[in-house]
Each structure stands twice: as C-alpha cells, then as structure tokens.
Amino acid sequence: MNRRDLLQSGTLVLLLGKQHIARGATIVAVRVWPSKDYTRLTIESDGEIKARQFFIAEPPRLAVDIEGIDLIPALRELVAKVKSDDPNISGIRAGQNAPGVVRLVIDLKQPITPQVFTLPPVAAYQYRLVFDFYPVQVADPLETLIAERLADKSQTQPVPFSTSPPAPDPLGELITRQSGKPATSNAAAAPPPAQNKTAAVKPPPETLVPTAGKTDRLIIVALDPGHGGEDPGAVGPGGTREKDVVLQIALRLRDRINQQPNMRAYLTRDADFFVPLHIRVQKARKVSADLFISIHADAFFTDRPQGASVFALSDKGASSSAARWMADKENSADLVGGVNVKAKDAQVQKALLDMSTTAQINDSLKLGSAMLGEIGAVGKLHKPRVEQAGFAVLKAPDIPSVLVETAFISNPDEEAKLRGEAYQVQLSDAIMRGVQRYFARNPPLARNRPL
Numbered sequence: 529m530n531r532r533d534l535l536q537s538g539t540l541v542l543l544l545g546k547q548h549i550a551r552g553a554t555i556v557a558v559r560v561w562p563s564k565d566y567t568r569l570t571i572e573s574d575g576e577i578k579a580r581q582f583f584i585a586e587p588p589r590l591a592v593d594i595e596g597i598d599l600i601p602a603l604r605e606l607v608a609k610v611k612s613d614d615p616n617i618s619g620i621r622a623g624q625n626a627p628g629v630v631r632l633v634i635d636l637k638q639p640i641t642p643q644v645f646t647l648p649p650v651a652a653y654q655y656r657l658v659f660d661f662y663p664v665q666v667a668d669p670l671e672t673l674i675a676e677r678l679a680d681k682s683q684t685q686p687v688p689f690s691t692s693p694p695a696p697d698p699l700g701e702l703i704t705r706q707s708g709k710p711a712t713s714n715a716a717a718a719p720p721p722a723q724n725k726t727a728a729v730k731p732p733p734e735t736l737v738p739t740a741g742k743t744d745r746l747i748i749v750a751l752d753p754g755h756g757g758e759d760p761g762a763v764g765p766g767g768t769r770e771k772d773v774v775l776q777i778a779l780r781l782r783d784r785i786n787q788q789p790n791m792r793a794y795l796t797r798d799a800d801f802f803v804p805l806h807i808r809v810q811k812a813r814k815v816s817a818d819l820f821i822s823i824h825a826d827a828f829f830t831d832r833p834q835g836a837s838v839f840a841l842s843d844k845g846a847s848s849s850a851a852r853w854m855a856d857k858e859n860s861a862d863l864v865g866g867v868n869v870k871a872k873d874a875q876v877q878k879a880l881l882d883m884s885t886t887a888q889i890n891d892s893l894k895l896g897s898a899m900l901g902e903i904g905a906v907g908k909l910h911k912p913r914v915e916q917a918g919f920a921v922l923k924a925p926d927i928p929s930v931l932v933e934t935a936f937i938s939n940p941d942e943e944a945k946l947r948g949e950a951y952q953v954q955l956s957d958a959i960m961r962g963v964q965r966y967f968a969r970n971p972p973l974a975r976n977r978p979l
C-alpha cells in the first residue's frame with residue numbers, strides 16, 4: 529500500500545502525523561503555459577505537497593496556501609514567469625504566510641474557473657501540483673473560424689494550391705509570434721469582436737467560391753499537432769522536441785489549406801500548451817470538421833528505424849504489434865501532459881468517444897491511403913499501408929481521422945530533416961495533396977452550416 533492509499537483510507541492518516549504528510553518537500557521547478565484556451569501553472573516538487581485555495585471576487589484573484597514548504601527562489605522566480613500578454617492571469621505574488629506555509633496570490637484578468645489537481649510522478653516529472661485557469665466566457669470556435677475566413681477573403685485573393693510555395697516563408701513570422709507568447713494567432717487574424725459577430729451572422733454571398741468538388745460550402749480541416757506544454761512528446765538525440773516540429777509542420781499545412789478558396793484549417797493547438805486527447809476530438813467536433821489530421825513524429829529505442837507512417841482507428845485490435853505499441857505510447861500523452869481525471873467533463877467526453885463507427889474507419893483508411901501515396905513520393909515510408917490501432921485521438925465517430933507519424937525523430941538523419949524547412953514544406957505539400965485526392969474521390973456532403 530503506498531502513501532496515497534494510506535491517506536485516502538481515512539483513519540490511518542492520524543497515525544502518520546502532519547510532518548510526514550507535508551514536511552520536507554522541495555520545489556524543483558515551476559512552469560507557466562499561457563494560451564487563449566487556458567493558462568496552466570505547474571509546481572513540481574520531490575514530494576507530495578498540499579494546497580488549499582480560495583477565490584476572492586474583487587478584484588478577481590485566487591489565493592493558494594501551499595503547506596509544507598518555505599519561500600524559496602524558485603517560487604519567487606515564478607512571479608517573473610507571468611508575461612503581461614498572458615490572456616488569463618495578470619500576475620502572481622508569493623509570500624510566507626506562516627512557518628511552512630507559502631501563500632500565492634494569482635491576479636486574474638477575467639472571470640476564471642480554476643481547476644487544481646495533483647499528478648503522481650511520471651516520465652521525467654516528479655510530483656506536480658497543477659492550476660488550470662479556464663476563462664468563463666469562451667468564443668464560439670466555429671464563429672471565429674468563419675469570421676477569420678471572411679476577413680482573409682476581403683484582404684487577399686485566393687492562391688491556387690498548385691502554384692509554387694509563397695515567396696516569403698510565413699512560418700518565420702508565425703514562429704516568432706508563437707515563441708514565449710500565448711496563443712494569439714487565431715485572435716490576431718480575427719477582426720474585432722463587434723465586426724466578428726456581424727460577419728458571422730451575415731456572410732456576404734460573393735464569398736462563396738465553388739470549386740471542382742460537388743459542394744460549395746466551406747470545408748474545415750482540423751489539424752492536431754501532438755503533445756505541447758508539459759508534454760514534449762518524443763525527444764531526438766539532438767534535443768529536438770516532437771511538440772515543436774509537429775507544430776511547425778501543422779502551421780505550414782494550415783497556410784496551404786487556408787490558400788484554398790473553399791477550405792479552412794482549424795488547429796486544436798496553435799501554440800505551446802497541452803491539450804488533453806479527448807479535448808482535441810471535442811474541439812474538432814465543435815467546428816464540425818470534415819477531416820481530422822493528427823501530426824506526430826515517431827521515436828524508437830534504437831536510432832535505426834526511419835520513414836513516415838499513417839494510422840487510422842481500429843475497432844478490432846491493432847493491425848500489428850508495432851501499431852499497438854505506437855497507440856499505447858501516444859495515448860499516454862495525457863499522463864505526461866496532465867489531465868484532471870476528476871473533472872466531470874473529462875469522464876463524459878471519454879464515454880462519448882467510445883462509439884467508434886465502421887464508416888468513420890473506412891473513410892479514414894481512404895484518407896490515409898491517399899496521404900501515404902503522396903508522402904511516399906517525397907520521402908521514405910516506414911510501412912507501405914495504413915496501420916490501425918486504438919488511438920484515443922482518432923475516436924471522433926463522425927470525422928474521418930488519421931494520425932501521421934512524419935518521420936522518426938529518434939533517427940539522427942530524420943531528426944535533422946524534421947527540423948529543416950525543406951522537409952517540412954515537402955511534407956505539408958504532400959499531406960495537402962493527399963487531402964485533395966481524398967476529396968476528389970469522396971466529395972464532402974452538404975451540411976447545414978452558415979458557410
């Protein structure tokens with residue numbers, strides 16, 4: 529029986545004594561992950577720490593008493609980690625409230641629903657105390673997407689995909705915007721709120737551009753860069769983090785998709801923060817995405833394996849033991865990234881996502897094959913066929929969903945390729961061609977949507 533079980537079994541807690549529960553923990557790191565979705569604050573320690581929090585409405589702030597620690601430089605440094613452009617919190621103050629009790633006061637920029645939970649040691653992490661600050665008022669993502677689309681159309685002419693890549697690399701700017709800053713790219717592209725609302729309600733008819741397909745509505749492609757925030761994903765021998773390169777590839781792919789007259793990309797994350805697996809699916813469903821493409825980079829214990837692979841969901845076991853291993857590895861992202869398992873929403877969503885359908889899997893296999901053909905033309909393939917396993921992130925019952933392992937980040941040559949612009953461009957072009965090839969054969973159905 530471990531210490532956690534003892535504490536939960538009630539009567540035994542008295543036998544342990546307070547000093548055993550809390551005393552002696554040392555803070556080893558504090559991290560802040562700002563984003564539009566939520567801001568996360570993580571306090572990592574070498575033992576379990578206890579916290580009590582209370583909300584103060586005017587001005588809005590959360591006070592947290594952490595027991596069993598003294599004010600140390602790491603906590604004082606925390607104060608400096610909050611940037612002024614954090615969408616949710618404006619600052620943190622730390623002080624010694626009583627011997628062995630540190631009080632943090634987190635000043636909030638807007639009404640927030642906080643979630644506080646602990647995570648047991650996993651991967652490279654020791655004990656984590658996590659504070660998630662969710663804004664109470666959230667913009668409708670579909671409305672935002674359509675408003676962005678309309679704003680883009682009024683500024684730029686659509687560029688056909690088949691022309692050469694755009695001259696100035698827009699990713700340079702995107703990466704600058706994303707580094708060390710909150711996820712503002714969607715917000716930056718959107719018009720001010722008032723205009724936003726009008727635009728979404730009354731789309732001007734001339735913005736509907738029919739194309740070769742059989743539908744003239746806007747096609748929404750959900751792009752899902754794996755990992756993020758607390759979860760770096762796989763790390764290459766040269767230190768390249770999966771979460772960074774897959775975001776760069778997703779941003780490049782986003783640009784290609786948005787250049788299409790009838791397509792719009794929606795990113796489940798557009799900056800460095802963690803999104804739980806079921807939330808990624810939920811986000812794609814909220815915007816009624818037509819496709820879901822999760823982007824990852826493989827890793828293995830040895831540096832030899834190489835090449836890209838494409839995965840779809842399976843409803844009857846994995847297509848190979850390697851595919852099952854890969855799904856288990858990707859599904860463990862929630863443990864590393866950190867999910868509040870007690871949140872009601874998480875349980876409801878997980879239950880909903882267990883209704884996989886044969887139709888979804890068939891469409892996903894078609895999409896995967898189209899992509900694999902195109903990726904194979906620009907780089908090595910690890911497996912020539914679409915593999916299947918129980919990836920949690922591919923479980924939207926109504927959206928064809930694939931997971932692309934872009935290359936092996938554990939292979940030094942492929943790690944170098946993943947970091948470089950050339951392969952990122954080739955790969956995003958190839959995925960784009962795969963999407964187009966899929967839609968050419970499987971035109972999207974008409975939908976009751978404003979655009």
Ligand SMILES: [Zn+2]
Nearest residue numbers: 754761824825
């Ligand atoms: Zn991954």
